[in-house]
Amino acid sequence: MLALLGPAVVWAADEGAYFSELPVVASVSRLPQRLADAPTAVTVIDRDMIRASGSRTLNDLFRLVPGFQTHPHTTEPARVSYHGLNDEDYSPRVQVLIDGRSMYSPLFGNGVNWATLPVALDDIERIEVVRGTNGVSYGSNAFLGVINIITIDPALTRGFSVSASHGSQNVRDQGLRLGGRIGEVGDFRLTYRQLNDDALADRGDWIDNFRSRLVDLRADIAIDDRNALQLNAGRAEAVTGVGRLNLTGGSRPDNPIRGLHQSDTYGQLIWRHVASPSADFQLRYAYVVDRSNDAFNFVFTTIPPQTFYINQSGDEGVRHELEFLNNLQFASAGRFSWGGSWRDDSMRSAWVLPTQGTVHRETARVFGNWEAKPAHWLTTNVGLAGENDSLAGFLWSPRLSANFHVNTENTVRVGYSRAHRTGSIYDYRADYRLTVKSGGTTVYDRYPYSADRNLRPESMDTWELGYLGNWRQWHASLDVRLFHEKVTDRLYTIDRNADSALVPGLTTPIQDVRIRGIEYQFKWQPFEPTRLILSQTFTDIESDYLASALAYPNGTLSRPTDYSNIEQLTERSTPRRATSLLWMQALPYKLQFSLAGYWQDKMKWSQNSWSAKYRRFDARLAYPFRLGSVGGELAYVVQSLNGAHGEYKTFDGSGSDPDGTGRIVDRRQWLSLRLDF
Template sequence: MAEDEAIYFSDLPVVASVSRLPQRLADAPTAVTVIDRDIIKASGARDLNDIFRLVPGFQTYPNTTETARVSYHGMGEGEYGARVQVLIDGRSMYSPLFGGGVNWATLPVALDDIERIEVVRGTNAVSYGSNAFLGVINIITVDPALTHGLSLSTSFGNQNVRDYNFRLGGKIGETGDFRFTFKQQNDDGLTNRYDWVDSYFSRLVDLRADFSLSDRDSLQVSLGQAEGVSQVGRLGSMISIPGLPPIDGDPIRDLKQKDIYVQLLWRRVFSPGSDLQVRYSYVEDRSSDAFSVSIPGQSYVFNQSGDEGVRHEIELQHSLKMAESARLAWGASWRDDGTRSKWSLSGRGMVHRDVSRLFGNLEWKPVRWFTGNVGIAGENDSLAGFHLSPRLSTNFHLNAENTLRLGVSRAYRNSSTVDYLGNAKVILANTLIYNVYQGNRSLPSERLDTVEVGYLGDWRDWRASLDVRLFSEKIYDRLFRIDLGTGASVPDTTLPDATVPIQNIHIYGVEYQFKWQPFDNTRLLVNQAFTRADADYLASALGLSGSTLANASDAQKIDYFTEHSMPRRSSSLLLMQKLPFGLDFSIAGYWQDMMKWTTNTSSVKYQRYDARLGYPFRFSGLRGEFALTVQSLNGTHSEYKSSINNPDGRLVERRQWLSLRLDY
């Protein structure tokens, strides 16, 4: 490893995802985990969500019949996580189509194109709005100027792993650089089949071009398309309806998803400490899992995940140095979210939602031993109303190697368009068979009050660093989808489900990340999190007659789910070792206590080991690498959806593949 790389690893890096100002971690107002390109490769991850097993406090599971999900401090209910903001080069991955959450199946980025990932562990609504309720994942792609040439790679393995990657980079005239990427992935997924089928196919086409317009102006253009196909439904899902023949209400079928995007980012530099950025992005999401139901004389088509989500967003940000001891980043944004769904927004056509924001972050360093950060943001949502999110952080630099951080903040999370305006019903033969869901226009927003204490140690002589975060996160008016038709002995299917505020939750604990480079050829990462959650039902929720909560056993299940929606203890370790003959070896270990992703299923306690052995080579003008990757090296284990009827859940079996990369 080069000397400058070793210094970068041991020294606390510079990050920009917390306050929108480039800051040393020791000056940032909350905890951040930085995942660089070497860590991504050494982890052996094939899917992006797998990388976050290396971040303390994060949970994830493989992409199966349910799309992969990533959550921080639990509460990962629903098909798509909705409390952690995900950005790619500043563009939000939240989709109005997918429940206001992130669809990891069509995240439009290739692992080889990622320069680094900055993970903000803690709320950052001040900088990125209500979707950053519990944290931020900021994915920063590599500069096209560094990717000139042609790169080809392929992977073949068991479970029908067949992956292909193509990347071409070069100049555009005298002042431009481009990077074009094509990626295709395929696998047959998990092989244990209880009542489901698992396979996955994805394809990505991505182009980024950077232009230097003048000595002060630059333009970044990004556009592309990501698509994925997986299987949803259940085997043997026949349902009986009085007066009608048996109907397959959830057949095995393809779920087709597509993400199309364009982004323009213009930047003008006024001085070394001052610049202006203007960003416009357009995102279009489409999804379909259409299936037909036939009854005598008629045929009906249902498309539960369709139809379309469209987002336009404009953002302006100005950063400036106000004095020798103060810097400010402020700005404003506006976006329009459009959603059309024949299933969940029946009869409403394209529903629009406007969100506008004004934000600012001030860093103040009057003396060497102190850094203060003050941030505030106002957000107005045409469905959720106006909310103000403040943050205050004080960092005390005890000496050059040790920093103590104290911080408080408040954030709000607005619900999805469907939660406010949804209208989903099953009507057969002009008869209402099932009133699936009804939106609640008067929904409150979830509120989060956070108090945290952090410690950062940067011991350069030992080439080691330690980041510790103690936190208390209190969530008020936690929103949850409940069934309004279970109070009677025979469920009333004419009463719809609805999203309502049901609980106040207190999440507290401690987490840390430790990095160490004891030798030039050895790097070690260790992460652990210890968390607890206490939940108290709201009197208004318990008073909903005929609801899920009116049934004591159902209420107990929801309470247990909330308090166990994160593992009490989770750990991860990554060892990166250079071996003789130029070989690169890495092994990752993951240990996780029991947790629950849904009220009726669990993820049992498990441990997992992934390993990778790579041989980089160079021959004349050709460079490349040959590698073997093995996931779940220690054998089969369950990570998701074990239940009374299916105690094994989704069994993750050993998966291995060979990879070859050639760079010209």
């Protein structure tokens, strides 16, 4: 992987090509396309960027992508958002795919549980991040963006590899990987990975911890020269600390300190068939079971005492998905990608879906994308998808774009698209209430939530103007996106239990939102051993309340403080300015050095708190080696090199943190060793 030139080691030979010729991506229209032909902006994170970032967890990587924000695992799940609107757990507005399989879960709010994402960083070949909506290709909930994770071909991972990391804050990670042949017809890769740390510093009424385990198998089999099978299967488990402490230090009876146990068990089979040099298709089936459990007993000191078994995060979500995709190429009419899918999501929960048993949701979808080149200076893309959801109804998602190639190095793109985001099974069907009586008298009666079965989805119309420059003689590229995104009927969960009025909360449209701004990513390789990647985003959000939301009696929007906080939660849900810089440098004596810097304005992840403006620097120094037939790498990583800072819930609206409950990211460092046999 490394080539020796004198005393210095440079990056892999194909990395120069990475800057001299823009990569081919397939995540936008489901067709392999040059970035200059794609209908929206795409950022590609390659294996060298993953390694150089120093990240241990997948969500941490997206700090490098323009417009993306993330925060680490705490007593609340990690989130990854693009252009804000991030108040909900599990990030339900950004679609995440692993080898084509959606990570959206019916159990986890129709979003992504980053704690159990079933992929190891070392197994990722590249990540294609679609910066903009893509409901045409991936369904209604590919709302603000798409993260498509492609894992490495098992043929490239033959042999045995073992790795371990040991460092501060109880970082204790281990990994094993075995790759080999399947007779004369294929290859397999089997990975075990375990992560462990104490998460963020304990500086409030909570105790953080995180651990996870993953077993993942991928097998590729070539049946003949026209047919191939890909099998993915495995299980990911995670335990995160949740709950709160009393002022005296003991657990709160209504929310005790406990572990939230989560798991993701999955299997996927893909059949690919090449019908002719100009036509191919694939058929994909995926099966996923998600489980969650943070149960505890809540004892009311009534006469006689009453005990309630509470499991707010349980119980189980199951997904069956079948998808067909066909790619066609015509001599004069361009290329066409079309297909259809059927999905059955089900969820059961004794706590939020009492007496309902297993609730099912079926979604059927057809989609198509057409790329045409009527002139050498013009590429057009037209897409359309129709989706029928048994809970949300029927939805259309169109897209139209034109790429004007000024010359071989400069392209201007203009595009429009419409997307939708539907609520989760919870939003449409949940209904739960806790009532306690003593001597025939009601002493506690809380009705947290009652779903709206006629909930209408969010809609978003996006206009964008893009520029893509690829200057080969300078080993540089520039990707600029100017965007205007209008969200209609932005969904929010309103607490209508104010003033002791027994009126349940519900999820409902509350605002129309306008998101405007500009973002860019600049890549430059000024010298053979040096790579620089600079990203920056400037964003402005405005919102208007819907009259229907303001009319709800005794709701949070009837309280002036909450009215203002929710408005700010929307308009400051992304920093007005955010910058990232990644510097990768090959040094003498085979050493590799990288430094990542992040600068971010203040923003809001939650209604009643802020995330402070911060700077963060991560550094990595690695030494790849070979001793006879054994290769490997020794690396030292420091995160938050410049010291402690806040990234999530770090101060209130006054700018202070009076009770010391902010989530503080402190300096973390570890030593890693990998041996390849």
